[in-house]
Amino acid sequence: MKSTKKTLLTLLTGVPIGTLGGLIGLGGAEFRLPALVGIFKYGPRKAIALNILISLITVISSLIFRIGKVNVSTLTPLLLIIISIIAGSMTGAFFGADLSSKVSEKLLKRIILVFLICIGTLLIFESFIPFTSGLIAFTATYQKVILALLLGLVIGLISSMLGVAGGELIIPTLILIFGVDVKLAGTASLLISLPTMLIGIGRHKANKVYDEKTDILSLVVPMGIASIIGAFIGSALINYVSSNTLKLILGLILMISALKLFMEKKKNSNT
Helix, strand or coil: CCHHHHHHHHHHHHHHHHHHHHHHCCCCHHHHHHHHHHCCCCCHHHHHHHHHHHHHHHHHHHHHHHHCCCCHHHHHHHHHHHHHHHHHHHHHHHHHHHHHHHCCHHHHHHHHHHHHHHHHHHHHHHHHCCCCCCCCCCCCHHHHHHHHHHHHHHHHHHHHHHCCCCHHHHHHHHHHCCCCCHHHHHHHHHHHHHHHHHHHHHHHHHCCCCCCHHHHHHHHHHHHHHHHHHHHHHHHCCCCCCHHHHHHHHHHHHHHHHHHHHHHHHHHHHC
8 A cells, every 4th residue: 555545545444533532531542453454455463453553542632631521530439449450551561462463364464353332232232321320339439440450451351462542341340330420431541541552562662563664654653643633622522422322323334344354364274
Protein backbone atom coordinates (compact mmCIF):
# COMPACT_ATOMS: atom_id res chain seq x y z
CA MET A 1 0.00 0.00 0.00
CA LYS A 2 1.42 3.40 -1.05
CA SER A 3 2.38 5.71 1.83
CA THR A 4 0.09 8.57 0.69
CA LYS A 5 -2.93 6.29 0.38
CA LYS A 6 -2.09 4.65 3.70
CA THR A 7 -1.84 8.00 5.48
CA LEU A 8 -5.19 9.08 4.05
CA LEU A 9 -6.81 5.84 5.15
CA THR A 10 -5.40 6.22 8.67
CA LEU A 11 -7.03 9.65 8.93
CA LEU A 12 -10.35 8.45 7.50
CA THR A 13 -10.50 5.52 9.93
CA GLY A 14 -8.74 7.12 12.91
CA VAL A 15 -11.07 10.09 13.45
CA PRO A 16 -14.37 8.15 13.66
CA ILE A 17 -12.79 5.43 15.80
CA GLY A 18 -11.33 8.06 18.14
CA THR A 19 -14.76 9.70 18.31
CA LEU A 20 -16.31 6.41 19.43
CA GLY A 21 -13.61 6.05 22.08
CA GLY A 22 -14.25 9.55 23.41
CA LEU A 23 -18.00 8.96 23.55
CA ILE A 24 -18.00 5.65 25.40
CA GLY A 25 -14.75 5.77 27.34
CA LEU A 26 -12.87 3.19 25.28
CA GLY A 27 -9.64 3.15 23.32
CA GLY A 28 -11.58 2.17 20.19
CA ALA A 29 -9.31 -0.83 19.66
CA GLU A 30 -12.13 -3.29 19.02
CA PHE A 31 -13.23 -1.16 16.06
CA ARG A 32 -9.68 -0.47 14.88
CA LEU A 33 -8.60 -4.12 14.94
CA PRO A 34 -10.78 -5.20 11.97
CA ALA A 35 -9.50 -2.18 10.02
CA LEU A 36 -5.86 -3.06 10.67
CA VAL A 37 -6.41 -6.65 9.56
CA GLY A 38 -8.96 -6.11 6.78
CA ILE A 39 -8.04 -2.70 5.28
CA PHE A 40 -4.33 -2.34 6.07
CA LYS A 41 -3.64 -6.08 5.65
CA TYR A 42 -1.53 -6.56 8.77
CA GLY A 43 -1.19 -10.02 10.22
CA PRO A 44 -3.08 -10.54 13.51
CA ARG A 45 0.05 -10.44 15.68
CA LYS A 46 1.38 -7.17 14.20
CA ALA A 47 -2.12 -5.65 14.16
CA ILE A 48 -2.54 -6.38 17.87
CA ALA A 49 0.78 -4.77 18.80
CA LEU A 50 0.17 -1.65 16.67
CA ASN A 51 -3.42 -1.42 17.87
CA ILE A 52 -2.45 -1.16 21.52
CA LEU A 53 0.00 1.66 20.71
CA ILE A 54 -2.72 3.69 18.98
CA SER A 55 -5.18 2.80 21.77
CA LEU A 56 -2.78 4.29 24.30
CA ILE A 57 -2.85 7.63 22.43
CA THR A 58 -6.65 7.50 22.20
CA VAL A 59 -7.14 6.66 25.88
CA ILE A 60 -4.81 9.43 27.08
CA SER A 61 -6.59 11.93 24.82
CA SER A 62 -10.06 10.78 25.89
CA LEU A 63 -9.05 11.01 29.54
CA ILE A 64 -7.70 14.56 29.15
CA PHE A 65 -10.79 15.76 27.28
CA ARG A 66 -13.22 13.85 29.50
CA ILE A 67 -11.80 14.58 32.96
CA GLY A 68 -13.03 18.18 32.89
CA LYS A 69 -16.59 16.98 32.43
CA VAL A 70 -16.49 14.69 35.47
CA ASN A 71 -16.35 15.54 39.15
CA VAL A 72 -13.02 13.93 40.06
CA SER A 73 -13.98 13.70 43.74
CA THR A 74 -16.60 11.09 42.79
CA LEU A 75 -13.74 8.73 41.94
CA THR A 76 -12.42 8.77 45.53
CA PRO A 77 -14.74 6.02 46.86
CA LEU A 78 -13.67 3.85 43.93
CA LEU A 79 -9.91 4.11 44.52
CA LEU A 80 -9.63 0.72 46.22
CA ILE A 81 -11.50 -1.00 43.41
CA ILE A 82 -9.56 0.88 40.71
CA ILE A 83 -6.17 0.10 42.28
CA SER A 84 -7.11 -3.58 42.73
CA ILE A 85 -8.27 -3.98 39.12
CA ILE A 86 -5.12 -2.19 37.91
CA ALA A 87 -2.89 -4.54 39.94
CA GLY A 88 -4.65 -7.60 38.51
CA SER A 89 -4.77 -6.26 34.94
CA MET A 90 -1.08 -5.35 34.90
CA THR A 91 -0.24 -8.93 35.88
CA GLY A 92 -2.57 -10.30 33.22
CA ALA A 93 -1.16 -7.91 30.60
CA PHE A 94 2.37 -9.16 31.28
CA PHE A 95 1.42 -12.73 30.36
CA GLY A 96 -1.11 -11.81 27.65
CA ALA A 97 1.42 -10.16 25.36
CA ASP A 98 3.73 -13.18 25.61
CA LEU A 99 0.81 -15.51 24.92
CA SER A 100 -0.10 -13.65 21.71
CA SER A 101 3.47 -14.10 20.47
CA LYS A 102 3.34 -17.86 21.00
CA VAL A 103 0.03 -18.86 19.45
CA SER A 104 -0.29 -19.32 15.69
CA GLU A 105 -1.62 -16.54 13.43
CA LYS A 106 -4.54 -18.80 12.48
CA LEU A 107 -5.57 -19.37 16.09
CA LEU A 108 -5.06 -15.70 16.90
CA LYS A 109 -7.40 -14.71 14.08
CA ARG A 110 -10.04 -17.08 15.41
CA ILE A 111 -9.71 -15.61 18.88
CA ILE A 112 -10.13 -12.10 17.42
CA LEU A 113 -13.22 -13.27 15.53
CA VAL A 114 -14.84 -14.69 18.68
CA PHE A 115 -13.90 -11.57 20.65
CA LEU A 116 -15.53 -9.23 18.10
CA ILE A 117 -18.71 -11.29 17.99
CA CYS A 118 -18.97 -11.40 21.80
CA ILE A 119 -18.40 -7.65 22.22
CA GLY A 120 -20.77 -6.86 19.34
CA THR A 121 -23.47 -9.03 20.90
CA LEU A 122 -22.88 -7.41 24.30
CA LEU A 123 -23.26 -3.91 22.86
CA ILE A 124 -26.45 -4.78 20.96
CA PHE A 125 -27.97 -6.46 24.03
CA GLU A 126 -27.02 -3.53 26.25
CA SER A 127 -28.62 -1.05 23.82
CA PHE A 128 -32.02 -2.67 24.44
CA ILE A 129 -31.56 -3.59 28.11
CA PRO A 130 -29.15 -1.03 29.64
CA PHE A 131 -26.82 -2.20 32.37
CA THR A 132 -28.05 -1.33 35.83
CA SER A 133 -25.84 -1.08 38.89
CA GLY A 134 -25.69 -4.52 40.40
CA LEU A 135 -23.60 -3.73 43.47
CA ILE A 136 -23.00 -7.19 44.89
CA ALA A 137 -23.38 -7.18 48.67
CA PHE A 138 -19.83 -7.64 49.95
CA THR A 139 -19.59 -8.57 53.61
CA ALA A 140 -15.94 -7.57 53.86
CA THR A 141 -13.58 -5.21 52.02
CA TYR A 142 -11.09 -7.99 51.30
CA GLN A 143 -13.75 -9.82 49.25
CA LYS A 144 -14.15 -6.75 47.05
CA VAL A 145 -10.37 -6.50 46.64
CA ILE A 146 -9.89 -10.17 45.78
CA LEU A 147 -12.70 -10.12 43.22
CA ALA A 148 -11.34 -6.91 41.66
CA LEU A 149 -7.86 -8.48 41.43
CA LEU A 150 -9.18 -11.63 39.74
CA LEU A 151 -11.36 -9.72 37.30
CA GLY A 152 -8.45 -7.38 36.55
CA LEU A 153 -6.24 -10.39 35.82
CA VAL A 154 -8.69 -11.65 33.17
CA ILE A 155 -9.18 -8.15 31.70
CA GLY A 156 -5.42 -7.55 31.48
CA LEU A 157 -4.84 -10.93 29.84
CA ILE A 158 -7.45 -10.25 27.14
CA SER A 159 -6.38 -6.62 26.75
CA SER A 160 -2.73 -7.37 26.09
CA MET A 161 -3.33 -10.50 24.06
CA LEU A 162 -5.75 -8.77 21.67
CA GLY A 163 -4.23 -5.27 21.75
CA VAL A 164 -7.31 -3.57 23.21
CA ALA A 165 -7.66 -1.05 26.03
CA GLY A 166 -10.06 -3.36 27.87
CA GLY A 167 -12.78 -0.77 28.45
CA GLU A 168 -15.40 -2.97 26.81
CA LEU A 169 -14.83 -5.38 29.71
CA ILE A 170 -13.98 -2.92 32.48
CA ILE A 171 -17.12 -0.77 32.10
CA PRO A 172 -19.65 -3.65 32.46
CA THR A 173 -17.59 -5.02 35.38
CA LEU A 174 -17.69 -1.71 37.24
CA ILE A 175 -21.41 -1.22 36.59
CA LEU A 176 -22.76 -4.74 37.13
CA ILE A 177 -20.53 -5.92 39.96
CA PHE A 178 -19.38 -2.82 41.83
CA GLY A 179 -22.43 -0.61 41.25
CA VAL A 180 -20.60 2.27 39.56
CA ASP A 181 -22.55 4.90 37.58
CA VAL A 182 -22.24 4.41 33.81
CA LYS A 183 -20.58 7.78 33.05
CA LEU A 184 -18.21 7.45 35.99
CA ALA A 185 -17.39 3.90 34.87
CA GLY A 186 -16.23 5.25 31.50
CA THR A 187 -13.75 7.61 33.17
CA ALA A 188 -12.57 4.97 35.65
CA SER A 189 -12.11 2.58 32.73
CA LEU A 190 -9.69 4.98 31.05
CA LEU A 191 -7.64 5.26 34.25
CA ILE A 192 -7.49 1.49 34.63
CA SER A 193 -6.56 0.95 30.98
CA LEU A 194 -3.45 3.16 30.98
CA PRO A 195 -1.03 1.07 33.09
CA THR A 196 -2.39 -2.14 31.59
CA MET A 197 -1.57 -0.98 28.06
CA LEU A 198 1.89 0.24 29.09
CA ILE A 199 2.71 -3.24 30.36
CA GLY A 200 1.39 -4.80 27.14
CA ILE A 201 3.38 -2.40 24.97
CA GLY A 202 6.51 -3.15 26.97
CA ARG A 203 6.09 -6.89 26.48
CA HIS A 204 5.35 -6.53 22.74
CA LYS A 205 8.49 -4.40 22.42
CA ALA A 206 10.51 -7.04 24.25
CA ASN A 207 9.17 -9.60 21.77
CA LYS A 208 10.51 -7.35 18.94
CA VAL A 209 7.11 -6.76 17.32
CA TYR A 210 7.88 -3.04 16.84
CA ASP A 211 11.04 -3.57 14.80
CA GLU A 212 9.74 -1.84 11.66
CA LYS A 213 9.87 1.92 12.29
CA THR A 214 7.98 2.59 9.06
CA ASP A 215 4.82 1.21 10.67
CA ILE A 216 5.18 3.69 13.52
CA LEU A 217 5.65 6.65 11.17
CA SER A 218 3.14 5.69 8.48
CA LEU A 219 0.40 4.23 10.69
CA VAL A 220 0.69 4.84 14.42
CA VAL A 221 1.58 8.56 14.27
CA PRO A 222 -1.08 9.70 11.76
CA MET A 223 -3.78 7.44 13.20
CA GLY A 224 -2.79 8.57 16.68
CA ILE A 225 -3.24 12.21 15.65
CA ALA A 226 -6.58 11.33 14.02
CA SER A 227 -7.59 9.56 17.23
CA ILE A 228 -6.82 12.66 19.30
CA ILE A 229 -9.08 14.71 17.02
CA GLY A 230 -11.76 12.04 17.26
CA ALA A 231 -11.44 11.77 21.05
CA PHE A 232 -11.97 15.52 21.34
CA ILE A 233 -15.10 15.33 19.18
CA GLY A 234 -16.42 12.30 21.06
CA SER A 235 -15.86 13.88 24.48
CA ALA A 236 -17.67 17.03 23.33
CA LEU A 237 -20.67 14.94 22.23
CA ILE A 238 -21.06 12.96 25.47
CA ASN A 239 -24.15 14.89 26.58
CA TYR A 240 -25.76 15.06 23.13
CA VAL A 241 -25.72 11.50 21.77
CA SER A 242 -28.06 8.72 22.85
CA SER A 243 -25.80 6.02 24.28
CA ASN A 244 -28.32 3.23 23.57
CA THR A 245 -28.60 4.12 19.87
CA LEU A 246 -24.82 4.45 19.63
CA LYS A 247 -24.22 1.05 21.23
CA LEU A 248 -26.70 -0.61 18.86
CA ILE A 249 -24.88 0.88 15.85
CA LEU A 250 -21.46 -0.04 17.24
CA GLY A 251 -22.58 -3.58 17.99
CA LEU A 252 -23.80 -4.02 14.42
CA ILE A 253 -20.53 -2.60 13.08
CA LEU A 254 -18.55 -5.12 15.11
CA MET A 255 -20.72 -8.01 13.97
CA ILE A 256 -20.30 -6.96 10.31
CA SER A 257 -16.52 -6.59 10.83
CA ALA A 258 -16.35 -10.05 12.37
CA LEU A 259 -18.35 -11.47 9.45
CA LYS A 260 -15.97 -9.87 6.95
CA LEU A 261 -12.96 -11.34 8.75
CA PHE A 262 -14.64 -14.74 8.77
CA MET A 263 -15.43 -14.57 5.05
CA GLU A 264 -11.86 -13.49 4.28
CA LYS A 265 -10.51 -16.30 6.44
CA LYS A 266 -12.76 -18.83 4.67
CA LYS A 267 -11.75 -17.49 1.26
CA ASN A 268 -8.04 -17.74 2.10
CA SER A 269 -8.44 -21.29 3.38
CA ASN A 270 -10.04 -22.31 0.08
CA THR A 271 -7.26 -20.87 -2.07
